[in-house]
Amino acid sequence: MDALSEALRAVRMTGAIFLRAEFTAPWSFASPPARHAAPVLAPSTDTIIIYHLVIDGSASVTIPGLPEIPIEAGEIVVIPHGEAHSFGNGTPSEAFDGAASLRKHVAGAMHTLRHGGGGSVTRFVCGFMGCDRHAERLFLSGLPTVIKINIRNEPAGAWLENSIHYLVSREQPGDPGFSILLSKMSEALFIETMRCYIARLPDDSK
Numbered sequence: 001m002d003a004l005s006e007a008l009r010a011v012r013m014t015g016a017i018f019l020r021a022e023f024t025a026p027w028s029f030a031s032p033p034a035r036h037a038a039p040v041l042a043p044s045t046d047t048i049i050i051y052h053l054v055i056d057g058s059a060s061v062t063i064p065g066l067p068e069i070p071i072e073a074g075e076i077v078v079i080p081h082g083e084a085h086s087f088g089n090g091t092p093s094e095a096f097d098g099a100a101s102l103r104k105h106v107a108g109a110m111h112t113l114r115h116g117g118g119g120s121v122t123r124f125v126c127g128f129m130g131c132d133r134h135a136e137r138l139f140l141s142g143l144p145t146v147i148k149i150n151i152r153n154e155p156a157g158a159w160l161e162n163s164i165h166y167l168v169s170r171e172q173p174g175d176p177g178f179s180i181l182l183s184k185m186s187e188a189l190f191i192e193t194m195r196c197y198i199a200r201l202p203d204d205s206k
Contacts, residue, residue: 004198007138008191011131014042015186016179019098019126020168022112025119026090032099034082034128042130047140049129051078051190052087053151055165057122062086063145074152074161076193080143089122125168127186139194149196151189157196160189 018041023029031037034048041048052061053076061069061077063085071077079085086095096115131140151157164185167178 004139004194008194010138011135012045013135013187013190014045014130015127015183015190016041016130017125017127017164017168017182017186020112020124021126022114022121022123023089023096024114024116024121026088026092027116027122028086028088028090028092028095029098030095031079031085031087031126033084034079036099037082037128038130041128045130046133047131047135048082049078049080049131049140049190050082051076051127051129051193053125053127053161053164053189055123055125055161057089057120057124059087059089059122059124061146062088066145069146069148071148072150074158075148075150076189078147078149078190078193079145080140080147081145083145087124089120090117092117125164127189129187129190147193147197149193149200151192151196154192154196157189157192160185160192164189 021029031050034050037050038045038048052059052071054071054073056073058073059071061071063079063083069077088095149157151161164182167182167185
């Protein structure tokens with residue numbers, strides 16, 4: 001078995017997609033540190049990994065101390081260590097408070113969140129992976145602050161993106177099995193992102 005499969009098999013993971021959004025420029029979404037969101041997102045886990053998948057449009061991620069990271073449609077950005085960050089397009093007068101709306105969306109309100117200044121549209125979904133304490137030792141400690149991958153360039157990634165887009169567009173969270181289906185798709189998306197990231201590393205880093 002390869003090293004990634006061994007590491008992930010040894011870690012208990014809980015994935016979910018908690019937000020579907022359609023924002024118009026200028027907009028900014030302030031995401032709190034993952035440790036603050038953990039009691040709401042996944043209270044039974046030790047570590048939270050946040051990700052944003054852009055379906056249409058463009059955005060950028062800003063983490064204090066790092067250069068701004070542009071993101072286009074088809075790209076996913078993963079924050080493995082859960083730093084506070086902002087996600088947006090343009091410079092609005094006020095950022096949307098992601099922490100304030102967290103409980104509402106985690107509670108099952110999968111209806112599209114709309115916000116912004118009326119300009120160009122960015123559609124995206126936000127998700128997370130909750131992991132137990134072994135994750136840091138087995139694979140998280142070796143990951144950078146931010147990982148950005150264009151999953152649309154990979155057959156498996158494109159299929160996952162289309163499947164997730166279809167599921168969250170249905171707005172029927174009460175359907176039997178819907179929540180667990182989204183959870184499994186979120187886990188698969190995270191694993192595919194890790195696979196793509198590792199495949200792009202120099203051979204002596206794998």
